[in-house]
Amino acid sequence: MAFDYNLFVIGAGPGGLAAAKKAASYGVRVAIAEQESIGGTCVNRGCIPKKLIVYAADFALQKQIAPSYGWSECQTYFDWTLFIKSVHQHLDTLNQSYFQQLHKAGIELISDRATFIDAHTVDINGLKVTADKILIAVGGQPLKPKIPGIEYAITSREMFQLPYLPKRLAIIGGGYIGVEFSSMMHAFGCQVTVIEKDEMILSGFDDEIRSAVEQGLRKRGIKLLTSSTVQEIKYSDESLLLTITGKKREIITADTILVATGYAPNTKNLGLENAHVELGEHGAIKVDEYSRTTQENIFAVGDCTSRVQLSPVAKAEGIAFANTVFGNKVQKLDYDYVPSAVFCRPEAAGVGMTEAKAREKFGESVQCYYTQFQPLLYQLTDQNEPTTMKLVLNGDSGQVLGAHLVGEHAADIIQSLGVAIRKGITKEDLDEIIGIHPTVGEEFFSLDRVQE
Ligand SMILES: Cc1cc2nc3c(=O)[nH]c(=O)nc-3n(C[C@H](O)[C@H](O)[C@H](O)COP(=O)(O)OP(=O)(O)OC[C@H]3O[C@@H](n4cnc5c(N)ncnc54)[C@H](O)[C@@H]3O)c2cc1C
Numbered sequence: 001m002a003f004d005y006n007l008f009v010i011g012a013g014p015g016g017l018a019a020a021k022k023a024a025s026y027g028v029r030v031a032i033a034e035q036e037s038i039g040g041t042c043v044n045r046g047c048i049p050k051k052l053i054v055y056a057a058d059f060a061l062q063k064q065i066a067p068s069y070g071w072s073e074c075q076t077y078f079d080w081t082l083f084i085k086s087v088h089q090h091l092d093t094l095n096q097s098y099f100q101q102l103h104k105a106g107i108e109l110i111s112d113r114a115t116f117i118d119a120h121t122v123d124i125n126g127l128k129v130t131a132d133k134i135l136i137a138v139g140g141q142p143l144k145p146k147i148p149g150i151e152y153a154i155t156s157r158e159m160f161q162l163p164y165l166p167k168r169l170a171i172i173g174g175g176y177i178g179v180e181f182s183s184m185m186h187a188f189g190c191q192v193t194v195i196e197k198d199e200m201i202l203s204g205f206d207d208e209i210r211s212a213v214e215q216g217l218r219k220r221g222i223k224l225l226t227s228s229t230v231q232e233i234k235y236s237d238e239s240l241l242l243t244i245t246g247k248k249r250e251i252i253t254a255d256t257i258l259v260a261t262g263y264a265p266n267t268k269n270l271g272l273e274n275a276h277v278e279l280g281e282h283g284a285i286k287v288d289e290y291s292r293t294t295q296e297n298i299f300a301v302g303d304c305t306s307r308v309q310l311s312p313v314a315k316a317e318g319i320a321f322a323n324t325v326f327g328n329k330v331q332k333l334d335y336d337y338v339p340s341a342v343f344c345r346p347e348a349a350g351v352g353m354t355e356a357k358a359r360e361k362f363g364e365s366v367q368c369y370y371t372q373f374q375p376l377l378y379q380l381t382d383q384n385e386p387t388t389m390k391l392v393l394n395g396d397s398g399q400v401l402g403a404h405l406v407g408e409h410a411a412d413i414i415q416s417l418g419v420a421i422r423k424g425i426t427k428e429d430l431d432e433i434i435g436i437h438p439t440v441g442e443e444f445f446s447l448d449r450v451q452e
């Protein structure tokens with residue numbers, strides 16, 4: 001049977017775009033459908049605008065320590081409306097550049113929603129298109145817990161559209177999104193309360209890292225209510241009232257509520273049943289290690305498969321799919337050494353195993369090196385802003401299993417160290433490295449305190 005395309009991709013986020021471009025480089029005929037803006041969550045309502053807000057918030061934090069560096073206090077004013085307008089102008093430029101990249105690669109862009117009619121046919125607003133292979137890269141969307149009054153809460157998507165900064169912000173969920181927004185919004189002067197159901201924020205990270213971030217945020221005045229949930233939300237006198245249950249029952253007042261309790265795969269109403277594509281837990285598309293779904297010619301990558309919900313992972317899965325299916329290079333991903341970071345202040349990052357995970361696998365032989373120190377940046381100031389550093393080792397072989405850091409440039413330092421850890425570096429190898437002075441990262445090469 002002759003198909004319209006060799007590959008049809010649904011969703012132009014990092015996963016779909018990477019797969020489409022790689023497949024096109026092998027000379028196959030590719031089309032991609034996108035119902036919103038090119039670039040997906042990452043470019044339009046995730047990583048990129050978030051990081052620009054982090055930079056904006058950093059000026060406020062720098063201002064606090066500037067007098068210790070000889071700068072006199074001066075009046076400054078942060079104009080959120082002006083700033084967020086320039087963020088969106090930048091996103092428009094990025095969208096344009098993606099559009100041109102697709103055009104140059106000979107990939108046809110169909111700007112509409114696609115749904116399955118059968119395993120080889122999709123419907124796009126009444127247009128039937130056929131393809132030999134179909135890749136689902138539809139991403140995810142914010143989950144909202146079933147709480148009475150949750151309709152008053154907004155999600156991260158709307159945070160990027162806020163017309164003005166709220167005075168009091170309540171955040172439900174102390175994961176990546178909740179913690180990052182708590183840090184940025186507090187730096188702009190908002191009163192922030194985070195409500196997290198677990199005992200600590202940032203589940204999945206090493207406990208020492210979680211605790212160091214908690215201390216850092218609390219010290220700045222961010223209120224963290226852990227082991228707590230929201231029972232109901234009410235609107236009264238132009239304010240939102242959240243009834244908190246958990247360690248303590250209390251009512252907090254907010255102008256804006258951000259709900260950040262996880263991301264659910266975007267797999268509803270996609271017609272997947274017509275194509276015999278099965279779903280697993282929480283609506284994630286079931287895939288094998290080569291991203292193949294339960295239907296032989298259909299593949300899925302990125303957030304919609306709920307493996308690791310990060311942009312570089314979606315991109316790597318897209319490339320591995322295209323290499324395997326069109327490039328004659330069978331490739332699967334190793335998810336063990338995916339570095340990740342939380343762009344809060346203090347910044348946190350980790351790669352490899354946490355101490356808890358290492359102990360599950362290697363038991364008593366696990367050894368940890370740990371240090372906490374006041375970095376040079378804060379030594380002229382009266383602020384106590386410790387850097388926390390931890391290495392997790394297999395004590396028998398000396399192999400480094402994981403590295404974790406809270407402090408300045410944590411994300412950049414950890415991603416470079418991740419390369420060495422993935423290659424099986426030992427503590428002895430690290431001790432032989434000559435670092436760059438004076439930096440935070442050099443301390444990883446002279447850790448000499450085994451944690452009790
Ligand atoms: C606030 C926030 C901050 C984040 N920060 C980071 C970060 O700093 N670092 C990081 O690595 N990750 C970050 N992430 C996660 C990252 O954005 C995602 O992991 C990544 O975007 C997933 O890529 P994807 O291609 O799987 O899906 P997406 O980027 O979600 O793209 C999917 C695309 O498919 C389209 N689509 C869906 N259904 C259809 C359909 N039926 N037809 C046509 N098109 C369709 C959607 O419109 C969307 O454009 C962040 C996420 C959020 C929400």
Ligand SMILES: NC(=O)c1ccc[n+]([C@@H]2O[C@H](COP(=O)([O-])OP(=O)(O)OC[C@H]3O[C@@H](n4cnc5c(N)ncnc54)[C@H](O)[C@@H]3O)[C@@H](O)[C@H]2O)c1
Nearest residue numbers: 145173174175176177178195196197260261262263309341
């Ligand atoms: N820097 C980054 O790489 C980055 C930044 C933002 C988002 N992301 C990605 O986006 C995904 C979604 O982010 P997220 O922060 O929404 O999810 P998350 O899974 O990181 O955190 C959700 C948090 O909400 C808590 N929670 C769940 N239900 C709750 C309730 N009813 N009350 C109180 N707390 C509740 C959970 O215990 C958890 O700590 C992340 O998993 C991550 O992969 C990555």
